[in-house]
Amino acid sequence: MSIAPDASDVNCLEFKLPDLGEGLTEAEIVRWLVEIGDVVVVDQPVVEVETAKALVEVPCPYAGMVTARFGEEGAELPVGSPLLTVTVGPEVGAGAGHDARGVSRGSGASRTGAAGAGDSAGASGADDDSSGNVLVGYGTGGAVAARRRRVRVTGGTRPGSVPPSALRAGPVPVISPLVRRLAREHGVDLRGLAGSGPDGLILRSDVEQAIRTPAAEGTDQAARVDAGPAPEPVAAAAVAAPGATTATETSTAVAGSRVPLRGMRGAVADKLARSRREIPDATCWVDADATELMAARAAMNAAAGPTVPKISVLALLARVCTAALARFPELNSTVDMEAREVVRLPSVNLGFAAQTDRGLVVPVVREADGRTTESLNEEFIRLTEAARNGALTPAELTGGTFTLNNYGVFGVDGSTPIINHPEAAMLGVGRIVPKPWVHEGELAVRQVVQLSLTFDHRVCDGGTAGGFLRYVADCVEQPAVLLRGV
The missing domain is CATH 3.30.559.10 (Chloramphenicol acetyltransferase-like domain)
Incomplete structure (x- = not known):
């Protein structure tokens, strides 16, 4: 991926999922707060993740343009794995109120103080002036106000990132991960729903209504970014003979649906099972x-x-x-x-x-x-x-x-x-x-x-x-x- 400045003036910094404390080793991506091509400032929240303990917003310790995101909403990432990359250069930084290295002017916190955000390649080419924040409300006290600005990105996307053309601008108005999971399992594009909750919040009933509506059953598969692969088509024999049972139907009936035990639900399951095992x-x-x-x-x-x-x-x-x-x-x-x-x-x-x-x-x-x-x-x-x-x-x-x-x-x-x-x-x-x-x-x-x-x-x-x-x-x-x- 490239942008206008000369390569010698551009740093591509990789931001990794930081240590969220309390001995947590992984987190599930609930909602991306930025898209590829957005310009971010130091300490701007870029993603909302769910751990076994709580929902938290993760701020980025770098300033520049988002060039790649790793992981779809609903994916589970281990601590220390790549979260996103930020390209820092003179033209990118100038538009966001930062110097040529993409560092907030006047910032006095050390980049090395941002736990889990280490980037050996990027650190060597930039001054050690970045946020000490790991989570919102922790670390440096004077976080820069978040402001987003769209910048066109040339070239392709890195593996694991989401192409900007596949997403509609702005975050999806969903709070509950259960609603997101229900939408993914049934192939419903949340970005195409109008929420019935306060301020357009998408509720479970909205997703269930979309599932029941024939228009949501595959008329626009290309729009279903979050849903993953489309369901396999029904065999012609099954359509011709409704009373017959195909091998696919039998397999589905035996297997049933599967709900991953991860995040907070997984932590609750582990804790309750341990209680039953250990406590008389x-x-x-x-x-x-x-x-x-x-x-x-x-x-x-x-x-x-x-x-x-x-x-x-x-x-x-x-x-x-x-x-x-x-x-x-x-x-x-x-x-x-x-x-x-x-x-x-x-x-x-x-x-x-x-x-x-x-x-x-x-x-x-x-x-x-x-x-x-x-x-x-x-x-x-x-x-x-x-x-x-x-x-x-x-x-x-x-x-x-x-x-x-x-x-x-x-x-x-x-x-x-x-x-x-x-x-x-x-x-x-x-x-x-x-x-x-x-x-x-x-x-x-x-x-x-x-x-x-x-x-x-x-x-x-x-x-x-x-x-x-x-x-x-x-x-x-x-x-x-x-x-x-x-």
Whole structure:
């Protein structure tokens, strides 16, 4: 690939997928934010990737023109593999506010400080003045504002890149990788869909509608860039004789569809399988009258006024959990089998299960035992919003010591959840619904909830687990019980 300046004044820098931290070794390309021919500046996000922990935008440490991209959307790349190439030269850099070497004027961060972006060939021909950023929000603080400018590229494309003529300008308005995967599996071109969500966001229903529409079944195969190879044509014999079963049909019926276990879904699968293999878990449960807890919540919200965020049931249960863990610290621990020791943890990092379009995630509230109910509520709101937007950082998804799982939002009463390895316990909460209940010696209709505790039998026996669960139930039935420990 060539551009106008003399070859001696041009550097082609290769940007590799950086180390994203938390021991992650690979990432899936969710969305390209730049196209071949775009001019990028230092620290401009160029691709959105999904790791086993979160969705992150990866910024480019170089300034210049994008000349190649490696990997289609949906492809999985190992850390250190080529991500894209950027051509840096006097004409390219001048248009983007950079010097002849493609380096941001006034930048003081070292290119060698950008982890995973090493390029031995390019580094020798350019000054060591580039961003130290690896991920957005990390490294250098003064990122240059991203601005895109189209530049015509002459010549062909490098192997593994996507030709600019095959893509429509601008990113595809899709947040959920599940929507992208569904489109790829059925050969639907997302760039040709009009989303029905906010600001034109493409939803799963939009893709399903496109799949059902005959026009989406192959009238324009050339437009299906993301879909991969088109499905094989049906044999003529199958058309002539609908009742006959061909070898292709039999093979498809036996094989079924296959969904890759990778990214966050793969990490969840690995963690749950490991939990089942390593942890001898047991579950106990109890029904509790939550009428007084709901009344206390209503009183707290009424006293706070309309402008203050409403206290959620989850926040109240979290406050109950931290009080119970202070009384039964065995359940806030982990097991070191190599040392054959139960490790009691100094503080409670409370995880809570949150269902998103990307699947189940468990954000973590740090040092929850030192927070008030209002503080817990604020953190739940912040982390839940970040989870829905796919903006949780790896640090916000790791380090939990105990998990609170409110599966009542799915309309079910009980469950025996799998412990979030390497934690020692998880409290499950079912739906709170009116049920017949004996209250003060008489039958009445009360707000009843089922509480279940799944625990690692290595850290404690049933007496400790039962004591923890009974204390939680007592606090739910009589919130004033919490005041005893204040």
